[in-house]
Amino acid sequence: MTALILGLVIFLGVHSVRIFADDWRSGVRARIGANAWKGGYSLLSLFGFGLLVWGYGQARLDPVLLWTPMIGTRHFAALLMLPSFILLVAAYVPQNGIKARVHHPMVLAVKVWALAHLLANHTLADLLLFGSLLLWSVLDFRSSRQRDRAAGTVYPAGTQAGTVVTVAVGAVAWAVFAFWAHAWLFGVRPFG
Structure with a gap:
């Protein structure tokens, strides 16, 4: 269950930045550039999603x-x-x-x-x-x-x-x- 929870925290955390910290997001994106922001966002999202899927699969076993x-x-x-x-x-x-x-x-x-x-x-x-x-x-x-x-x-x-x-x-x-x-x-x- 730990992997599922960690995956959810990472995946939803990344996808919630605009909900809870839009000004911070805009500042970081302006500082590092849109492509770097999108790259980091994508990598974290994929990692969180993979962890979430794996954790859910493990939780279904028990x-x-x-x-x-x-x-x-x-x-x-x-x-x-x-x-x-x-x-x-x-x-x-x-x-x-x-x-x-x-x-x-x-x-x-x-x-x-x-x-x-x-x-x-x-x-x-x-x-x-x-x-x-x-x-x-x-x-x-x-x-x-x-x-x-x-x-x-x-x-x-x-x-x-x-x-x-x-x-x-x-x-x-x-x-x-x-x-x-x-x-x-x-x-x-x-x-x-």
Whole structure:
């Protein structure tokens, strides 16, 4: 469990600098340069993520059960993942109405993903991993929206074509993951 916690601290710590210390981040980035900042950020993120994944895998070998999941939560969580995939795709497809409306679809995708996995899982490691990421995504979304308001950020309007592509690609990615890739990667069939 130590590796999971350390991985979470590093990964979420790096990803929380803008939430809690944006002025410090801007100063360091200006002093060392954008590329050096991005390089250090990326290396720390990858290290933390690797530690987090390894620690979670180790914790799954000897799970500490916290509650008995309700019948159907796994299926409900799998269905919640559909909007999560669509939101994730919306972060990358240009000129889609979803990004135009919510502004930070990737953070919302993490929020829905974490909530879905909290509903479907019931161990201490699950609570640490998904609960931490849910809390981080709530704080990050709030912080991002505040920065947008302060900067007067205006997001371009989406087009119908961009939105249709976003929903279609998100739905296909969700289906591939739900019916094949999740079992292959994690040994769990969401609808199995």
